[in-house]
Amino acid sequence: MNEQRFHTPLPLELAVNIPAGTIAIETIDGDESFVTIDGNEKLAAQTVVEQRGGRLVVEFQGKRGLFGITIAVGDFSIGGGSLRVRARVPHGAAVRVTSASADATLRGKLASLDAKSVSGDVLVIGEISGHAVVKTVSGDLRLDPVGGDVRIQSVSGDAGLRSVGGSLVAKSVSGDLRVESIRAGHAELTSISGDIEIGIAAGSSVDVDASSVSGDLSSEVPLASAPGEDGNGPIVVVRGKTVSGDFKVARTA
DSSP states (O other), X not given: OEEEEEEOOSSOEEEEEEXXXXXXXXXXXXXXXXXXXXXXXXXXXXXXXXXXXXXXXXXXXXXXXXXXXXXXXSSOOOOSOOEEEEEEEETTEEEEEEEEEEEEEEEEEEEEEEEEESSOOEEEEEXXXXXXXXXXXXXXXXXXXXXXXXXXXXXXXXXXXXXXXXXXXXXXXXXXXXXXXXXXXXXXXXXXXXXXXXXXXXXXXXXXXXXXXXXXEEESSOSSOBXXXXXXXXXXXXXXXXXXXXXXXXXXX
C-alpha cells in the first residue's frame, strides 16, 4: 500500500474510475491531496494516479479480460479482483466517480458530484454546495444536503435525499424515492414499482400535480396551489407519477 501526495489548490476535480471494489473520499483542510490504492495487486498495478492540471485522476487502465476480469456495463459481468481507493482532497473539490461494481462513500464538503455506478451504493455524508448528478443500477443512493440542482436515475435501488436547494429530477425503477426537504424550484419525480415521498419546506408555496396507476396518493397540503405560511415564500412546483407505488407529499420544518 502506497500513499501518493499532490499539491492541489482549488478549483480541483477528483475523478475516480475503477471497475470494482470500494471508493472512500474525504475532504480535508489545506491544499494538498492524498491517494492510496490497495487490493488486488494486478489491478492496482494497472491503475494510474496522476495530476492533470486542475484534475486529480485515479483510473484503471487495464484491458478487458486481463487477469481474469471482465469489465462492462449492462449485460457483462465483473470478477477476479477488486480495488480499494482512498482519497483525501481539499474542502470544496468537485468529485466525479465512475465504476462498474464499487461502493462509494464521500464525506465532507464537495463543490459538486457526478457519479455513475452499475452495481454499487453511493453515500454522501456532508454537503454538496453545487449540483449532484447520480446514475445507479442495483445500488442504493443517499445524499446529505445539496445546494444546487439534483438529477437522479436509479434502477433496482432506493434513493434518499436530505434536502435540495435547487430543482430536482428523479426517476426510479424498482426502488423507493424519498426527499426529506425541498424549498424552491421544480421537482419532477417518476417511479415504476416504488414509493415516492417528498417534503416541502415550511414557508414555501407549493403546486402539486401527482398521479398513480396503482398506488395511494396522500398529502399534508392540497394537490393544487397552496400559499406559503407567510403568503410570499418561494414556490415549489411538484410533478409526480408512480406506476405501482404510493405518492406522498409532506410539510417539513
